[in-house]
Amino acid sequence: MLVKCYGSTILGIDAMTITVEVAVSPGVEYAIVGLPDNAVRESLFRMASAFEQSGYKKPGKRVVVNLSPADIRKEGSAYDLPIAIGILAASEQIAAERVGDYLIMGELSLDGSILPIRGALPMAIKAREEGFKGFILPKQNAVEAAVVNDLEVYGVDHIRQVTAFLNEESELEPVQVDTRDQYYANLNRFDLDFSDVKGQEHVKRALEVSAAGGHNLLMIGAPGSGKTMLAKRMPGIVPPMTLREALETTKIHSVAGKMGSESGLLTRRPFRSPHHLASPVSIVGGGVNPQPGEISLAHNGILFLDELPEFPRSVLEILRQPLEDKNITIARVKYTIEYPCNFMLIASMNPCPCGFFNHPTQKCQCGQAAITRYMNRISGPLLDRIDMHIEVTPVAVGELASDRSGERSETIRQRVIAARNIQTERFKNDTIHTNAMMSSRQIKDYCPLDSQSIKLLQGAMERMNLSARAYDRIIKLSRTIADLDASPNITARHIAEAIQYRSLDRKMWGMK
Numbered sequence: 001m002l003v004k005c006y007g008s009t010i011l012g013i014d015a016m017t018i019t020v021e022v023a024v025s026p027g028v029e030y031a032i033v034g035l036p037d038n039a040v041r042e043s044l045f046r047m048a049s050a051f052e053q054s055g056y057k058k059p060g061k062r063v064v065v066n067l068s069p070a071d072i073r074k075e076g077s078a079y080d081l082p083i084a085i086g087i088l089a090a091s092e093q094i095a096a097e098r099v100g101d102y103l104i105m106g107e108l109s110l111d112g113s114i115l116p117i118r119g120a121l122p123m124a125i126k127a128r129e130e131g132f133k134g135f136i137l138p139k140q141n142a143v144e145a146a147v148v149n150d151l152e153v154y155g156v157d158h159i160r161q162v163t164a165f166l167n168e169e170s171e172l173e174p175v176q177v178d179t180r181d182q183y184y185a186n187l188n189r190f191d192l193d194f195s196d197v198k199g200q201e202h203v204k205r206a207l208e209v210s211a212a213g214g215h216n217l218l219m220i221g222a223p224g225s226g227k228t229m230l231a232k233r234m235p236g237i238v239p240p241m242t243l244r245e246a247l248e249t250t251k252i253h254s255v256a257g258k259m260g261s262e263s264g265l266l267t268r269r270p271f272r273s274p275h276h277l278a279s280p281v282s283i284v285g286g287g288v289n290p291q292p293g294e295i296s297l298a299h300n301g302i303l304f305l306d307e308l309p310e311f312p313r314s315v316l317e318i319l320r321q322p323l324e325d326k327n328i329t330i331a332r333v334k335y336t337i338e339y340p341c342n343f344m345l346i347a348s349m350n351p352c353p354c355g356f357f358n359h360p361t362q363k364c365q366c367g368q369a370a371i372t373r374y375m376n377r378i379s380g381p382l383l384d385r386i387d388m389h390i391e392v393t394p395v396a397v398g399e400l401a402s403d404r405s406g407e408r409s410e411t412i413r414q415r416v417i418a419a420r421n422i423q424t425e426r427f428k429n430d431t432i433h434t435n436a437m438m439s440s441r442q443i444k445d446y447c448p449l450d451s452q453s454i455k456l457l458q459g460a461m462e463r464m465n466l467s468a469r470a471y472d473r474i475i476k477l478s479r480t481i482a483d484l485d486a487s488p489n490i491t492a493r494h495i496a497e498a499i500q501y502r503s504l505d506r507k508m509w510g511m512k
Contacts, residue, residue, distance in 0.1 A: 027062025034067030213480030221392030
């Protein structure tokens with residue numbers, strides 16, 4: 001008997017339906033074809049034990065399983081459940097009439113229980129697109145898949161639940177999730193607040209400008225000056241994700257297996273902080289079994305690189321193209337996959353190897369050559385893609401002991417949202433949505449300068465020896481500062497503030 005049931009595979013962050021064809025005929029051979037990897041081939045052993053523990057029999061006949069399309073490699077253990085259901089239906093141990101109506105995925109344990117899988121959300125989206133009646137999958141992934149509307153999602157713990165449902169011996173209760181309720185539930189909940197930070201008002205202002213315009217930012221300061229503390233509070237001032245952004249971000253984390261059993265929708269912007277020993281593949285993605293990297297997990301959110309010069313040069317240089325294009329293409333001999341990676345880069349570093357260059361009280365022990373070598377660990381092309389460089393100086397003891405609280409994150413966030421709304425209106429006919437993404441043509445269209453502003457910018461470039469690459473960056477920053485002031489035009493005051501955020505372009509930086 002020949003039976004067809006359906007599973008799914010992940011290509012990038014999207015799913016593709018896989019037809020599981022099972023033929024049972026006289027003979028003794030067991031075979032799985034259609035480019036299965038070892039984990040798929042081993043499913044026959046897991047199924048044999050699961051059948052025995054669940055009261056079913058392994059067919060004493062020739063069983064051939066074909067995973068179609070056969071030219072796409074099938075990886076992982078998530079095909080266990082559709083293959084098992086196909087074998088039971090083809091051997092007439094369960095009814096076959098309803099098997100093809102549902103997308104079925106799950107890993108089988110030896111006792112017949114069903115273990116979680118990756119990529120449940122994109123699979124559910126594909127199931128709805130292709131008109132399946134429902135999606136049967138592990139209970140741990142059910143809330144995640146139920147985010148998709150107009151699709152019956154059934155979470156199951158054991159293979160017996162699936163067979164009883166397909167035999168119409170019992171019913172499964174579909175999992176219900178109110179997507180919009182989940183979206184709004186945790187939208188404004190943050191554990192860290194800027195009011196906890198004493199002093200550093202100029203750095204808080206720089207972070208506000210960065211969040212308002214989507215600008216990449218580098219903080220340079222001595223150890224203990226508060227760089228990491230400030231960066232970790234950044235998610236509390238960036239604008240909330242739209243529902244579309246939340247779904248897109250959740251898909252990426254679903255494919256990477258980063259969703260918990262209670263998580264249905266990610267509503268807060270990601271904040272990823274990989275260690276400086278991370279490998280290039282872990283940062284950009286890929287691998288033998290392709291997975292999204294840190295830059296894709298930070299999509300629509302923030303990638304924080306602490307101690308930037310300590311990252312290997314190979315890791316830093318691969319960030320150049322994603323920072324520009326907002327996506328990463330993983331090209332290998334056997335596959336090409338594209339992952340989105342539209343993130344804000346927030347980085348921090350010491351000013352020298354000992355960390356005390358320009359410190360108000362500590363003396364730097366580094367020679368000029370050592371400082372130069374340390375700064376040269378960050379290449380010019382990468383630095384060119386970082387809009388803002390801000391110096392962070394230690395807070396005085398008296399200010400640390402003060403009881404005065406700083407401005408709350410929510411207050412700053414409201415100003416950021418107002419500035420982003422101005423940009424949304426400005427770019428409504430363009431493909432961009434923040435000032436940081438403006439091209440040279442768009443700078444010309446949206447950022448006209450008056451004579452006083454031009455004179456100030458020209459003087460700064462000559463006096464401070466600012467590079468030509470800083471010119472566009474300063475104008476973009478000025479546009480964001482003007483948006484925070486709700487000013488339709490860029491003024492000399494906005495230009496002056498933007499110039500202060502280009503510390504590493506100064507001629508005498510790093511000179512003792």
